[in-house]
Amino acid sequence: MSQTSGSNRIVRVAAGQGFWGDWLDAPRRQVEGGPVDYLMLDYLAEVTMSILQKQKERDPNMGYARDFIGAMESVLPAVVDRGVRVVANAGGVNPVACARAVLDVAAARGATGKLKIGVVTGDDLLPHLDALIEQGHALANMETGEPLSTVRDRVLSANAYIGSVPIVEALARGANVVVTGRSTDTALTMAPLRHEFGWGATDWDRLAAGIIAGHIIECGAQCSGGNCLYDWRNIPDLANVGYPIVEAREDGTFVVTKHPGTGGRINVPSVTEQLVYEMGDPHSYITPDVVADFASIQLAPDGEDRVRVYGIKGRPATDKLKVSIAYRAGFKAVGTLVYAWPDALEKAQLADRVLRERLDNMGLRFDQMLTEFVGVSATHGPLTVTTGEAPEVQWRIGVRSADRKAVERFTREIAPLVLNGPPTVTGFAGGRPKVEEIVAYWPALVDKSVVQTKVEILA
Amino acid sequence: MKVRLVDIAHARSGDKGDTANVGVIALRPEWYPFIAESLTKARVAQHFTGVITGDVERFELPNLNALNFLLHGALDGGGTLSLKTDAQGKVFSTAMLRMVLDVDDDRARALKLPEASRI
Numbered sequence: 001m002s003q004t005s006g007s008n009r010i011v012r013v014a015a016g017q018g019f020w021g022d023w024l025d026a027p028r029r030q031v032e033g034g035p036v037d038y039l040m041l042d043y044l045a046e047v048t049m050s051i052l053q054k055q056k057e058r059d060p061n062m063g064y065a066r067d068f069i070g071a072m073e074s075v076l077p078a079v080v081d082r083g084v085r086v087v088a089n090a091g092g093v094n095p096v097a098c099a100r101a102v103l104d105v106a107a108a109r110g111a112t113g114k115l116k117i118g119v120v121t122g123d124d125l126l127p128h129l130d131a132l133i134e135q136g137h138a139l140a141n142m143e144t145g146e147p148l149s150t151v152r153d154r155v156l157s158a159n160a161y162i163g164s165v166p167i168v169e170a171l172a173r174g175a176n177v178v179v180t181g182r183s184t185d186t187a188l189t190m191a192p193l194r195h196e197f198g199w200g201a202t203d204w205d206r207l208a209a210g211i212i213a214g215h216i217i218e219c220g221a222q223c224s225g226g227n228c229l230y231d232w233r234n235i236p237d238l239a240n241v242g243y244p245i246v247e248a249r250e251d252g253t254f255v256v257t258k259h260p261g262t263g264g265r266i267n268v269p270s271v272t273e274q275l276v277y278e279m280g281d282p283h284s285y286i287t288p289d290v291v292a293d294f295a296s297i298q299l300a301p302d303g304e305d306r307v308r309v310y311g312i313k314g315r316p317a318t319d320k321l322k323v324s325i326a327y328r329a330g331f332k333a334v335g336t337l338v339y340a341w342p343d344a345l346e347k348a349q350l351a352d353r354v355l356r357e358r359l360d361n362m363g364l365r366f367d368q369m370l371t372e373f374v375g376v377s378a379t380h381g382p383l384t385v386t387t388g389e390a391p392e393v394q395w396r397i398g399v400r401s402a403d404r405k406a407v408e409r410f411t412r413e414i415a416p417l418v419l420n421g422p423p424t425v426t427g428f429a430g431g432r433p434k435v436e437e438i439v440a441y442w443p444a445l446v447d448k449s450v451v452q453t454k455v456e457i458l459a
Numbered sequence: 460m461k462v463r464l465v466d467i468a469h470a471r472s473g474d475k476g477d478t479a480n481v482g483v484i485a486l487r488p489e490w491y492p493f494i495a496e497s498l499t500k501a502r503v504a505q506h507f508t509g510v511i512t513g514d515v516e517r518f519e520l521p522n523l524n525a526l527n528f529l530l531h532g533a534l535d536g537g538g539t540l541s542l543k544t545d546a547q548g549k550v551f552s553t554a555m556l557r558m559v560l561d562v563d564d565d566r567a568r569a570l571k572l573p574e575a576s577r578i
Contacts, residue, residue, distance in 0.1 A: 047539055143476050229552065230469040230486075269469060269484065272523050276482020278473035279527045282518050295520055311522075329540060370535060370542040378544045380554045382509045398542030441538050443476065 011196045013189050013213070014245045016075075017041040017088075018220030020048055020065050026220065026243050027071040031078035033259030036245060038192040039075060041088035042185045042218050043068060049182060050326030050439045052092035053126070053157040063094030064101070064179075072102045072177070073109065079176055080106075080114045087167060087188045091179040093126075093157060095119045099179050099458045115459065118170025120180035122453035125158040125323060125446070132450060139323060139444040148444060154328040156439060160321045160446060163288030164210075165201075166453040167191035173457055182324060184287055186214030189246060197250040201289075208292035208314025209252035211285065216256055216274050216309070217244040223256065223274035224305075225264025230273060237263025242305075253310040255302055266305040288321055288448070290314040320445040329440035330367065331407040334398040335414035336374075338427030341391050347422040348373055348395035354421050355397065355413055364409060368400040394427065400438070407435050460567050461575040462560045468494055470552035475529075477537035478513075479548030481555045484525040489570060491524040497560045503528055506558050528555070 014036040016027035020043040030039055043065040056063030068090030078084040091098045099117040106115045125132065129152070132139065139148035139158075148155070159182035168191050170178045180188075190210030193199070199206045216223050224244045225235040242262025248254040256271055258264065275294065279285075282294035291314060298311035339347040352371050359366075372378035374394035376386065399410045411433045418428050464483070467490050472481040483498065485491040504515040513531025520527060534548055535541040545551070559575060567574070 227471070229471065230484075272484050272525060273469065273471040273482070275523060276480070276484065276520070276525055276527055277471050278475060279480050279482055279518075280475060280529065281516075282520055282527055295522055297522055299523065332540075332542060334542060368535065368542060372544055374544065379550045380510075380557065383506070383554050383557050385557070396544065400540065400542060438539050440536075440540050441476065 008249065010247050010249060011038070011193060012036045012245055012247050013038040013040050013192055013217070015040050015042070015217035015220050015243050016071065017043060017067070018218065018222060019043065019045055020067060022220055024067070024070065028074040029262070030243055030245070030259070031075045031084050033242070033262060036084055039084055039086045040188045040217065041068065041071060041086065041090060042188055043088065043090045044092065044182060046324060046441045047326055047439055049093060049159050049324060050156040052094070053326070056093050061097050064092040064098035065090040068098065069101050069105055073105050076106060076109055076111060080111050083176070085171070085192070086177045087192055088178070089180045089183040089185070089188060091119065091181045093124060093159070093181060095121055095179045095181050102177060102179070103458060113459065115177055116175050117458045118173060118175030118178040119456050119458055120162070120166040120170060120178065120183065120453060122166070122451060123159045123162045123180070123182040125160055125451070126155070129155065129158055132446070137446055137450065139325065139446060142443040142445065148325065148442065151327045151442065156326045156328060158323060158325045160323050160451045161288060162321070162451065162453055163187045164191035164194050165289070166455050168195045169455045170457070171195040173455065175457060185218040186211045186287055187289065189214030189217060190289065193248050202316070204290050204314035204316060205312060206252035207290040209254065209312040210248070211287050211290060211292045212294070212297060212309065212312055213246045213248060213254050215285070216271060217246055219274060219277065220244070221264060222277065223271050224258050224266045225270060228265070228270045228273055230269035235265045239263060252312060253308065255306050255308050257306045266307055268299050268301055268307055271299060271307045286318060288317060290317050319448050321448050321451055323444045323446050325442035325444055326439050327442055329438040330400060330402040331404045331435055332398060332400040332438055333407050333411050333433040333435050334396060335411065335433040336394050336396045336427065337414065337417060337425050338392055338394045339422065340424040340426065341389070344390050344393040345373060345376055347424065348393045350422045351395050351417050351425070352397060355417065358413055359410065362409065364406045366399040366401045366406060370398045372396045404435065411435060460562060460564055462562050462567065462572045463575045464558040464560060465553070465556035466573045466575070468556060470556055472548050472550065472552035472555070474534055474537055474548040477532055477534050479530045479533035479551040481528045481530065481551050482525055483528070483555060484523065488524050490572065491521065493562065493566070493570060493572070495519060495526060498526055498558070503555070506555070510554070
């Protein structure tokens with residue numbers, strides 16, 4: 001389906017999921033709404049791997065993003081009959097089981113033998129963690145500098161962020177579906193372009209362009225009118241929002257667009273908002289394949305719902321990979337009650353003082369206790385400018401502790417306030433707050449040489 | 460006169476651990492230099508006093524008419540540790556846009572900056 005040949009050839013990569021839990025309809029809409037060559041599905045957030053690891057411990061056939069199976073079912077005709085290829089990091093901590101589940105669905109739909117699934121593994125470092133530490137890899141926390149050994153006994157998962165190379169290999173070997181574990185979000189878009197255009201491993205500018213194309217579309221509709229502050233009132237038809245598509249050329253330039261007839265809006269402001277999202281140092285956007293320079297990006301309007309992106313520069317990649325480690329970090333719970341007019345805020349404040357005094361009297365200690373008044377200052381804190389009396393206020397208090405019992409006891413202290421605290425209180429129907437185990441994120445770096453990725457083709 | 464940042468810029472924010480990032484984008488390219496001059500590291504740090512516990516880092520992206528700020532210690536530990544409603548720093552964007560900037564009247568007229576009507 002790629003148009004024409006030579007340097008004017010266009011390859012279209014469509015984004016169908018921005019995270020695990022994104023719009024179920026989006027993948028199907030992307031393959032049915034107009035021409036696309038690749039469907040890119042991003043499922044993994046920072047702590048998703050640990051959730052999947054827990055699932056795999058309970059059932060060795062689990063540990064991947066289950067939503068992907070439904071998504072594959074919905075796009076199967078496009079993949080089988082029209083040659084759309086799918087690249088997804090849905091494999092989580094069990095890419096092989098994920099691929100098998102897709103093959104089962106294809107078989108049930110009469111498409112046996114029509115799928116070649118490239119499975120990328122090797123990102124999972126959990127089995128090698130002790131050996132790595134022994135060999136002197138500190139896996140120090142990138143934020144605090146602490147060595148991993150301080151939380152080693154509480155580690156649930158450890159995955160290296162891997163780049164485009166194994167995905168390109170899978171595509172070159174004829175896979176029409178590629179399932180990875182912890183690939184970077186951006187590699188899912190860059191790899192198909194690298195494969196199609198034959199970009200080399202030191203083709204820094206074009207690799208960087210592919211990465212930036214990936215960054216723009218990896219959060220789905222967040223570049224096409226979703227969560228867009230610019231002129232938000234006038235963004236049309238969000239009910240029918242079109243997810244983004246990259247139309248890329250061999251020279252590394254591309255256009256961000258969406259299917260005709262869909263809602264949302266793609267313009268320079270919407271794309272710029274997404275470019276700065278979760279941005280660190282914009283001059284050095286470090287990926288396994290290349291270091292991209294966001295200060296080189298040029299944007300230009302290119303017709304309705306089209307933005308042209310060009311001028312991108314990249315630099316050689318580093319010799320490290322980022323590692324996403326998840327570890328158990330205690331317990332938390334959050335309780336809420338709603339206080340009504342008049343004097344809603346004062347009542348909520350009194351409830352907060354009463355609760356804190358009771359917890360204190362019981363001798364309970366927490367690592368953190370945080371109160372917010374929703375409707376007054378929960379989102380902007382002391383920056384809030386109040387413009388009148390709130391008609392109601394939600395009192396929201398959270399605690400965090402290594403001691404599960406203390407957190408459990410806290411959850412029993414909210415409801416009693418309905419009868420033995422300040423008046424005109426409601427909003428307790430949800431019941432007692434739940435105690436949640438905290439699985440925290442530990443970002444680290446590791447030498448590239450210790451991560452060996454592998455590609456196998458299942459059919 | 461005074462200008463509200465919310466009238467001359469848009470923004471998006473997100474998280475990296477306990478750090479919130481806020482990208483501030485000029486609504487018109489000709490307003491970018493004024494915004495870049497006004498939003499110094501010190502001015503932004505002052506604005507977020509009592510909200511963040513760490514430093515502010517500042518990056519310029521004149522190609523996008525944008526600035527990127529990293530607000531360290533913004534998210535009560537961040538991610539799953541955080542007890543905040545906005546654990547992922549999603550609405551630090553408009554917290555930044557609450558800033559009110561001073562501008563010399565002549566410059567404001569030349570740039571057609573909208574005067575703050577309500578502060």
